[in-house]
Amino acid sequence: MKVIFFSSKAYDKQFFKEANNPYGFDLRFLEVPLTPATAVLAKGHDVVCVFVNDTVSADILQELAAQGVKLIALRCAGFNNVDLKAAAALGIKVVRVPAYSPYSVAEHTMALILTLNRKTHRAYNRVKEGNFALNGLMGFDLFGKTAGLIGLGKIGLCTARILKGFGCRVLGYDVAETPEMQEIGIEFTDLDTLYKESDIISLHCPLTPQTHHIINKTAINKMKKGVMLINTSRGALVDTKAVIVGLKNEQISYLGLDVYEEEAHLFFEDLSNKVIQDDVFMRLLSFNNVLITGHQAFFTSNALQSIAEVTLQNIVAYAQQEELQNEVK
Structure with missing residues (x-):
């Protein structure tokens, strides 16, 4: 062959x-x-x-x-x-x-959550410059927080186990509930409840006509003010322009992305010597509470x-x- x-x-x-x-x-x-x-x-x-x-x-x-x-x-x-x-x-x-390896994506999801929360990427750069001030680096305990997972396949379930290990309450939404979800201790719920009660929302569902832009203006407005939003699944699950509005009005306080809707012309290439023409992507990069990796969650x-x-x-x-x-x- x-x-x-x-x-x-x-x-x-x-x-x-x-x-x-x-x-x-x-x-x-x-x-x-x-x-x-x-x-x-x-x-x-x-x-x-x-x-x-x-x-x-x-x-x-x-x-x-x-x-x-x-x-x-x-x-x-x-x-x-x-x-x-x-x-x-x-x-x-x-x-x-x-x-x-569902663990690869689940663990990268956790890396985004921890980095955004404890701002280790910013602290690293500060220390290299001899700046040991703590102002602006305050995080929060994950223990006792509520994490909502949209999509409970192999990756979603691995992510749930990790979050439970941190002492989080885990809400989950999928097309159907399974015994494994119950064994892990996931509280199966509807999307509205998940949006309303979650401090952290992470996406682990496939991209289908039903899930396209599942995170949109309406969904964002239902979320807790100051929510952390993570996407390591598919870029088009998120309406990027709506998320930018959410960041500007502080409805979203943390955004971690490993995927992006228009990533095909960006990711997996070295564009450091070129001017990136995607204005929406560059707007995302201008926020200090946004962390983007280039579709590397699978990369172990x-x-x-x-x-x-x-x-x-x-x-x-x-x-x-x-x-x-x-x-x-």
């Missing part, structure tokens, strides 16, 4: 080459993203492997089908960037990595190893005409 990777980095090559030893697939790595202009590079390959910000639209799928591609292998959990109807019509299968050696192994196992299943357990339809 010949597999071509788009939007690949050095770490992708490292982990996929190691995981490929038992299989011997012909792997080709490209740094360029999958676009209408680059889709032709898939000629002669059976499988196209893409990441979160590669666009797999109907026109691109048509081009891939013309090049003989039969399988789209997502090396990520999200699949909102793929036109599934077009893929099905063209006979192209789509597989994903539904879970890799454990997660990358798991992603490579599951992705290649998906390809093996396709090659051997087995049931595709991780197929997205």
Whole structure:
């Protein structure tokens, strides 16, 4: 099987080459993203492997089908960037990595919460400059605070366990309650109650038409004044302009983001020598109570190893005409 990777980095090559030893697939790595202009590079390959910000639209799928591609292998959990109807019509299968290391994202979520709360990023810079003043660095005890989690899949449940370990009361919202939620001690509730009672709100749900901009002006106005909002899931869950208004009127006192709705043209690249043209993103950076990381929550050696192994196992299943357990339809 010949597999071509788009939007690949050095770490992708490292982990996929190691995981490929038992299989011997012909792997080709490209740094360029999958676009209408680059889709032709898939000629002669059976499988196209893409990441979160590669666009797999109907026109691109048509081009891939013309090049003989039969399988789209997502090396990520999200699949909102793929036109599934077009893929099905063209006979192209789509597989994903539904879970890799939920601890990686949950722990990064906690890192954002702790950093925003105790302002360790600001303290670090102060100390390097010889400034040991504590003014402006006051935080609060997490013990006894109420944290609301929207989305209680594997990552949400891991986050809940960590928060319970800090002594937080944990509220949760999802499409259905499960026994595991009860075992952890999550109080299953509706969104309005979660907004009203949570000191910290963290997003862990997939991006669907129902969850698009789930955090909007109406939701923000229902939240506690001074709430901490965290998003390590999908950028488009948050209406960024509404959040900026919430920051300006101090409804939101802390904002931690690892994802951003328009991140495709920003994240995973070094733009330090360029002028960033996204005015909304630059406005976010102007707030001293906003912390943004560049979609790195998944980025642990454990997660990358798991992603490579599951992705290649998906390809093996396709090659051997087995049931595709991780197929997205």
